[in-house]
Amino acid sequence: METIRFLHIADLHLDSPFKGMASAGPDELARLQQSTFVAFERFVTYAVKERPDFVVMVGDLYDGEDRSLRAQIRFQQGMQQLEKAEIPVFLSYGNHDHLAGNWTRVSLPGNVHVFSEEVEQKQLIVRGEMVSLYGFSYPQRHVRESMIADYPVAGQDGYHIGLLHGSVAGDSAHAVYAPFTVRELQDKNYHYWALGHIHKRQQLAEEPLIVYPGNIQGRHRNEQGVKGFYDVSLSGEDASLKFVRTSNIVFTTLTVSCEGVEYADDWVTVCQEAIDTLATEMGSMVVELVMEHTEGLTADLLHVSSESEWIDILREQYSGLDPFVWIASIEWPGTSNMELSKTLLEPVEYTLECWDQNDWDDLVKEVYSHRAGRYLERLTPSETEQLKVKAAALLANELLKEG
């Protein structure tokens, strides 16, 4: 069989806002907002240069109903570039850009083939080889039922590729859309399953390849690491994947050892060195710093300045630089202070320890029942745990202040 080559991309989320960027100034925001476009343009540039046979896009081009026109125009321009390069695009919309939305739609050039809300088959011929693509677009925001039954089993001739925007059934970490099981997919006898929806890059199976390419640009702390898309070559039963990086800004975590560091300026130097090293490797990034071995740091130094001051000092070092570096947070290890009287701390800590989720919910009810609650995410168990640690640290610190 003739080898075919295509690009598999999903979850562009063009012009979507970055979450969790507290305290970021206008410059930083501008830089961040640029990044999804930069990532998309990298993809387009790559496609125009490499000339794949076609491109599949598996949903979530935009972030939602409140998508900006600008994003659509930029996407349109990108598609026009691909049209000029004679690259067909097969596109299915996902939960974020479902067909029911009453937003303005810009027209897309002729090389873009959009799947309708029913599972349908589209075909093209690549060097005499028939390529069949199957997929559907989300008719509305939520498609909770399984759609996999509607996908036909592959016929004999040519290549068969499935496009599916959804998640594996039973995966509670994500909202479940168009659930499926790997088995179900494998049963369709396709050569490749191009998935979308999950932002973390992963392969669910090798035979055939069932692939989430992840999103093209991380947008918050839970989308860490390098992002991009896949350059896929199918040759008969053989398939090869090549990951292509697009992410312009990488979300990442950096652990900094403060061993031997005593004074503030040394601490800044140590952090800077670590950050610079990482930035050389990663390029622009939003980094969460995790401090360890802070015993050496002069105790009162730690308690005199608040954590926000430390972060401000570091941020100042990187403001306006290229590559772009944003320090998202600094995590300090719990203070194990011996001078602290445990007789006071322990009982309260014990009390905190004893609280269950309900107790915590009761505690924060005041906020969540308030209209502020609309803008706050529900506490996850891990967040509750963090809150517990934070409260204990706060108490210890306060007691220390009292002497």
Added chain:
Amino acid sequence: MNIRKIVLYGFGQHENIEIELHEGMNLLYGPNEAGKTTIQQAILHILFGFPQKNQQELRYEPKTGVKYGGCLHIEDEEFGDWMIERIRGRSSGDVSIRFDDGRSAGEEELNRLLRGYDRRAFEAIFSFSLFQLQGLEKMDEDELSRTLLASGTTGLDVLWKVEKRMEKEAASLFKKTGRIPLMNQKLAEIKELEQAMQQEQQKLATFDSLSEQQRQLDEQVQALRREEQKLHDQAEKQMIAMQVVPLQQQQRQLMEQLAQFSNDNFPVDGIRRYEELASKLAELEIKKTRLVNEQQQWKAEIVELRPDSERQQLERWVAQEAEWHRLRTDILSAEQEIKLLDTKKVQLKHRLGLTDEQMVAVEKMDISIQRERQLEPLLLEHSDAEQQLHALSRLIAEVENDRQEAERRKEELDRQEVTEQELTKLQQWPQLKRRVAEAKAIVSVSDKQQLSNRLIPLLFIVIGLAIGAYSMLQQQWLFVLIGFLSLATGIWIWKQQPHSLEEQRAFIRENESVASELDSLAERYEKLQRDRQQLFEEIGRLDRKLQKLAAEMEQVHSQKKQAVNALQKFVQEDPIDMTFNVKESFRLLRELQDVTAEQQIWQQRLQLGRQQLQERLEAVEAILGPVTEDVVHDQLRRELMTQKELHATARSREQTLEALDNQLQETELLLNSVKNEIQELFEQTGVSEKEQFYIAYQNDQDAQLVKRQLTEVNSQLSLYTKEPLTTDWTLPELERSRKKIADRLQVLRKEVTERVDEQVRVTHELSQLKTSKTYSELQQLFEVRKAELEELAKQWMARKAVSVAIRQTMSEWREHQLPAVLDKANEWFNRLTGNRYRTLGLTSEGYFQAVTRDGQQFTINELSQATKEQAYLSLRLALASALLDRAPFPIIMDDPIVHFDNERLSRMIEIIKELQPSHQFLYFTCHAEMETKWSSKLHKVEIGTRVKGEIQ
């Protein structure tokens, strides 16, 4: 957990002591100053660290050089037995822990071993002293309650403070209502952002309608443009027609005009050529007239000219001018020469003193050289005689001079003659001389004796003085006398000097000067006598000489006379003055003769010159008429010049005439040819006259003009009429049609402009919408604010959690733990006070109070000192007992019950006894009898000198 052994290396006054402790009660007895408190402090220090140097507490560093610190051996059921050692190191001391199983550990492990208790907490529960109990008296209600509570619950007030602060901070972060808390502010911002986003979204929603509008506008504009284009084309065609129609009319007219003109063959350039020829003709005529006039003038002119022979004669004369002048000069110089010679002749005549007759004679005189020679010897002789006369008279004068000299000298000698007086002196001189010699002899002898004669009297004087002086001293009057005597003798002898000798000497001195004077006088006299003799001889000789010379003179005079005579004889016939120099006369005479001869020659030359001049003058006058001699040549030259000029003029006139002739002929020829040409032109044109010719020309010009206009019109037409006009327009029709189109076009343009403006606006709006970042920026900002809100919420939650946790803990404590402790405390307090007080409890305000059997309530402050202490102790012990599981520490007491009365003391001991099995007690006291109060077994340790002795 018990302390088994205390070892102090150096602590305060204690050096190297070891104290063994047992379970249960350990009574540590010692008098005042024995170091009980030091040991109690040492335990705390070793466990919890030496106090910081800047703290108030004593460090108990030993004053002597021993090692600071010590160690405790601990029995521990939970962690196994361990030993803690603390020595000098960092300010809290270096600590090391060793377990029985050989493990060693440090600070962190110690914290665990001490169950998280710090010194303050430990002291608050497990260690109490009399001092602390006594201090209670001074406290007011509030303080007292707090202290009691604190001692029971270890720093609850700190927690309270933290709780309050957290509550406050939480409130500053969030309130259900209000604007100031940070979260509320943030919420307000978020609200605003949401609104802004909505507005922005509405704006974006116009995109579709705008797009539609844009499309419609595009179509409209296109339609309008098409119509506009069509009208434009029409207008253009009509505009061409507008221009072409009049042109065509003009063309037709011109054609008609042209047809009227006969096809004349007016020569090219005819008029110009004619005019040129006509002007040439006129010019030639004038020239001819001028030439004829000129010729006549020239011919009328006459020239006077001398014949050639005369002119040649004139030229010759002019050429001979130099000769003429030379002649005149010769005459002049001859006349001058003659005059000069005349003067010379007169001079010579005067010199020779000649009369006019003599002059004539002179001219014939023989003045030959031969004759001159004959005269010479005569002259010589004459002059010799004269010379000798001269010489002689000179000699005579000399001799007479000498003689006068001698006479003068003789007179001088006479004046120097010696006087009579001098002569007599001279005669006495020999006698005197002799007497002087004698006197000298006498003087020379006496000089030799003189010395001795002087010494003797001196001797006598000295001796006399000496003896006198001595004897005066010795008062030996005899010897005084002797001395006086000898002195007198001395003086006498001194006086006895010879007088004669003195006289002799004076005589000699007087005569010696006279002697020399007389000697010179004698000499002078002799010399004078000799000189006089010589002079007499001289005078005689001179007189003789004079006589001789006078004779000689006489002889010479006669000789001279002879010579003069001879001379006079010789020259008597000639006019020669003999008194004069004959030779010179001869020369002058000769000269005079020469001058005369020369004058004659010059006379002849003068005559010749005058004659020649006269001849020439006459010849000239024959031609030129009367002429003065001086200006002859000027006139000659002028005449010659005039003649030459005249000659030249005549020649040029002839040439001019010739030239004029030639020109006349040429002009004639040209005239003819021009006339011919004009005639030819006329023939060509077919006219015979000038006027006709001009009319013909005018016609031709008009025809040309029409032709040119026609060409112009044709060329203009050719620009437009590539294709022939489709309709036959008339101009008014055209005008009307054009106006209509123009109006329509104007309307159209206005419409298009409006539409295009609209289009631009819409397009601009659309492109702004397309590229607008505002919405995404707002979105992003919204997210940021949300994140910030979330962060603030987390902070709020943490604070909320802490404050709630503290409150819960506290209430837990108050509701569960504290009541248990209080129960125990009540029981003991009850027992201690002999059931006088029933309970010890907390009021709702958090104050302690004691309640009597009969329900009377007393605040702590109202209790007696001892009762206060008992309440305090009950509470402490109850607490320690309650904490047994978590903090099984020994209880250290520093004589706290010393004030208790016997009854209460024994009850206290009872209570402690009850606790002994579970708690180790270290009881420090200075009262030895305390031992006896404990009826049960106890371990007693004595502190003081004996203790030290014991260790050794």
